[in-house]
Amino acid sequence: MSTDFSFLSNNSRMCGKPLQGQVQLKGRDLLTLKNFTGEEIQYMLWLSADLKFRIKNKGEYLPLLQGKSLGMIFEKRSTRTRLSTETECLFLVYHRVLSSMTDAVLARVYKQSDLDILAKEASIPIVNGLSDLYHPVQILADYLTLQEHYGSLKGLTLSWIGDGNNILHSIMMSAAKFGMHLQAATPKGYEPDPNIVKLAEQYAKENGTKFAMTNDPLEAARGGNVLITDTWISMGQEEEKKKRLQAFQGYQVTMKTAKVAASDWTFLHCLPRKPEEVDDEVFYSPRSLVFPEAENRKWTIMAVMVSLLTDYSPMLQKPKF
Numbered sequence: 001m002s003t004d005f006s007f008l009s010n011n012s013r014m015c016g017k018p019l020q021g022q023v024q025l026k027g028r029d030l031l032t033l034k035n036f037t038g039e040e041i042q043y044m045l046w047l048s049a050d051l052k053f054r055i056k057n058k059g060e061y062l063p064l065l066q067g068k069s070l071g072m073i074f075e076k077r078s079t080r081t082r083l084s085t086e087t088e089c090l091f092l093v094y095h096r097v098l099s100s101m102t103d104a105v106l107a108r109v110y111k112q113s114d115l116d117i118l119a120k121e122a123s124i125p126i127v128n129g130l131s132d133l134y135h136p137v138q139i140l141a142d143y144l145t146l147q148e149h150y151g152s153l154k155g156l157t158l159s160w161i162g163d164g165n166n167i168l169h170s171i172m173m174s175a176a177k178f179g180m181h182l183q184a185a186t187p188k189g190y191e192p193d194p195n196i197v198k199l200a201e202q203y204a205k206e207n208g209t210k211f212a213m214t215n216d217p218l219e220a221a222r223g224g225n226v227l228i229t230d231t232w233i234s235m236g237q238e239e240e241k242k243k244r245l246q247a248f249q250g251y252q253v254t255m256k257t258a259k260v261a262a263s264d265w266t267f268l269h270c271l272p273r274k275p276e277e278v279d280d281e282v283f284y285s286p287r288s289l290v291f292p293e294a295e296n297r298k299w300t301i302m303a304v305m306v307s308l309l310t311d312y313s314p315m316l317q318k319p320k321f
Contacts, residue, residue, distance in 0.1 A: 038177030050314035071102035154179035159224025164192035172200035185220030
């Protein structure tokens with residue numbers, strides 16, 4: 001399927017200046033944040049904040065993607081990224097057709113390796129909308145939300161409590177690049193990918209941050225500024241539900257969890273949320289940032305497309321990261 005971006009075009013007065021400096025993302029693929037430097041990820045967040053300010057707050061109409069189109073492929077259904085869609089076809093057959101008909105492709109797939117092949121064969125930017133290993137567009141929304149709330153990302157301690165999944169992997173590939181510390185708790189047998197753990201340890205060492213893995217949720221939460229969890233049962237894992245619910249006993253985020261966190265703690269969840277993952281008291285508390293987080297998916301995915309398809313440079317002053 002294809003989406004036209006002409007809705008951004010109506011009579012903008014100010015379109016920004018061509019991108020200056022060393023950050024050049026036009027034409028790149030976004031498969032994993034592992035492939036991006038801290039400066040490049042900062043640029044995408046800066047652009048997200050810029051577009052949000054100009055379009056939402058100032059009411060401007062920007063023709064940045066006028067005439068551009070996005071092809072979207074869903075092996076997994078998606079509520080917020082697109083109306084629920086499922087496909088059983090082998091989409092790789094169509095990579096050359098997509099390259100000739102669209103300007104970029106966003107794909108939500110089961111296997112990261114399928115994305116890698118698609119990116120290799122396609123002549124247009126490929127964006128990972130979610131895979132078994134990574135979910136980079138979600139993490140950009142998370143970081144924009146934290147940037148808005150705390151004013152800076154550097155020095156924050158992220159406390160992950162849950163499955164060693166694609167969300168955690170994406171945090172591991174990027175948090176240290178912002179000077180953020182990461183404490184992650186997963187049940188035994190549900191730890192993150194060992195190769196990704198090794199890279200995260202390397203990034204922490206290079207950036208002077210702390211990275212710790214544990215099987216104790218309270219240990220991971222201790223002193224954390226941001227409590228983060230996600231679904232325990234992802235699409236494709238439904239047959240494991242009973243086993244997983246048993247393995248994740250004690251991992252629900254509650255006010256007991258928050259008591260050992262930092263005094264300025266906040267909570268993130270990429271949604272949809274189930275009560276066993278986080279109780280109502282935390283989920284609906286003033287400390288919960290889940291709804292701004294959900295909105296920021298709009299601004300970050302817009303910024304990704306603008307950065308990969310244009311030379312636009314943000315007009316808003318660069319935030320302090």
